[in-house]
Every structure is written in structure tokens, then in C-alpha cells.
Amino acid sequence: MKIHSGVLLAVLLALSGQALASCETVKADISKKIVANGLPESGFTLDIVPNDQVDQAGGQVVGHCENDSQKIVYKKVGQDDSNTVPDSAGSSQDSSQ
Template identity: 65%
Template sequence: MKKTLLAGLAIMMLAPLAVQAATCESVKADITQKIVANGLPESGFKLDIVPNDQADQAGGQVVGHCGNDTQKIIYTKTAGADDATAASPKTGTSQDSQ
């Protein structure tokens, strides 16, 4: 009886942690769908889930929060297939040929 009670108590204590992780992933998926619906391909951006105290160092824009407001979702634009020339530096100029 005591083991069953302890097991039930342990499950009830750990359940909120599992729900928070699933909630953050579902919020991230919803944000991804909205960005893609606005015309940006999934290869053109990255979403990261970071703790609140690391949101400033993440180097992107906060677009959401989750985990009972303990984590932020950070949006970072990446170079897509169409932006390949903009992302890579030019290898030479007209002055180099003279």
C-alpha cells in the first residue's frame, strides 16, 4: 500500500514537468506554422527554446514564451536557398583584376 501511494505521489510530482515540455514544443510548432503561412520557408528561420535568463544572449527576437513563463522562444532568420549570395562574401572586385 505504501509503495503504491509513493509511486502515485511521484507521478503526480513529475507530471507538470512533462506537460511543460510538451507545451513548449506545441507553442513552438504553432509559431512555426504561422511563420510558414506568412511565406517564409522553414529553412529560412530557426526557433530556439531558452530559459528566460538566457533570452538576451540568444541573439534573436523573442516571439513567444512557454513553461509557465519560465522559457522564451527565440526567432532567428537564417540564410535560405534564395539568400545564398547575400550570405556569402564576394570573392573579388573589379579593382582586383587590374
């Protein structure tokens, strides 16, 4: 029984690591799209935040991950009054929202 529990724990840890990696993958894809639209990487930030902290993060939600439990928030650096991001910069998951 101890071996079975150990294997189960190892699988759960591996899956949790993959869930984080998937958020990082979505974030990287969105970043590439924003850069392809002409904004340098130093001109914006993308933050992964839990759903319940989106309001405190400020910025614009441009993606989601981990079964929609995390949001990816875009903020333009140096211009507080303009947080617009091109429609094509979001993930394909966001196109229906």
C-alpha cells in the same frame, strides 16, 4: 506510504512532460504562422530558452511558455542583420506585450 509517494512521483513526472510538450506546441504554432507568412521552414530557427539565457540566444522573442519561465526565440537563417518577424507570427499570449 510508499505507494502514495510513488503515485505522487509519477504524477509529477507526467506533469513535467506535459510542460515541455506545451512549449513544443507553442513553438509549432508559431512556426506554422511564420511559414504561412511566406518564409520557408529552412529560413528560420525557433529555440526554446530559459528566461535567464534569452540575451545569449540572440534573435527576437516571439513567444513564451511554462508559466513564462521559457521564451521562444526567432532567428532568421542567412541574414544576420534582419531579425524581424511579422506581428502575426507570435502566440496569442504575446499580443498584450
